[in-house]
Amino acid sequence: MPREQGRKVVASNRKAYHDYAILDTYEAGLVLTGTEVKSLRAGRASLVDAFGHENNGEIFLHGMHIPEYTQGTWTNHEPRRVRKMLLHRDEILKMRTKMRDDGITLVPLQVYFENGYAKVEIGLARGKKSYDKRQDLASRDAQKEINRSLGRRAKGMS
Numbered sequence: 001m002p003r004e005q006g007r008k009v010v011a012s013n014r015k016a017y018h019d020y021a022i023l024d025t026y027e028a029g030l031v032l033t034g035t036e037v038k039s040l041r042a043g044r045a046s047l048v049d050a051f052g053h054e055n056n057g058e059i060f061l062h063g064m065h066i067p068e069y070t071q072g073t074w075t076n077h078e079p080r081r082v083r084k085m086l087l088h089r090d091e092i093l094k095m096r097t098k099m100r101d102d103g104i105t106l107v108p109l110q111v112y113f114e115n116g117y118a119k120v121e122i123g124l125a126r127g128k129k130s131y132d133k134r135q136d137l138a139s140r141d142a143q144k145e146i147n148r149s150l151g152r153r154a155k156g157m158s
Contacts (some may be wrong), residue, residue: 027122030119
């Protein structure tokens with residue numbers, strides 16, 4: 001059977017873009033068990049409370065919820081277990097030096113399959129203050145209004 005091609009997104013953390021300013025993104029592989037992969041292929045995962053943590057030169061993903069596989073037996077996995085992320089050593093060193101700054105954390109942005117392999121997109125993020133969030137919403141609304149008026153003008157309505 002041929003390996004699947006392309007990118008299939010399983011879960012995305014849209015709230016991360018609202019709560020954090022994403023400074024840099026990385027793609028990492030995940031070390032998973034068989035029932036975790038089957039559950040992910042069924043499109044079941046949640047990144048709501050997940051975060052990355054560095055320990056002894058390795059990066060781990062905490063709090064990602066992959067529910068148990070329904071047809072699994074005694075070999076089923078623990079839904080919120082700590083999972084190892086696969087990254088190059090130089091990427092880990094860059095992350096570690098940036099994470100030493102105050103307020104910088106690792107946040108998972110997406111979990112997806114790329115060419116048959118489970119991957120996670122993680123971002124180095126700094127938490128936003130409430131006024132930053134309001135400012136982003138205001139600028140987004142202003143941009144939408146500009147695009148609407150340009151569209152009306154192009155159609156000759158205004």
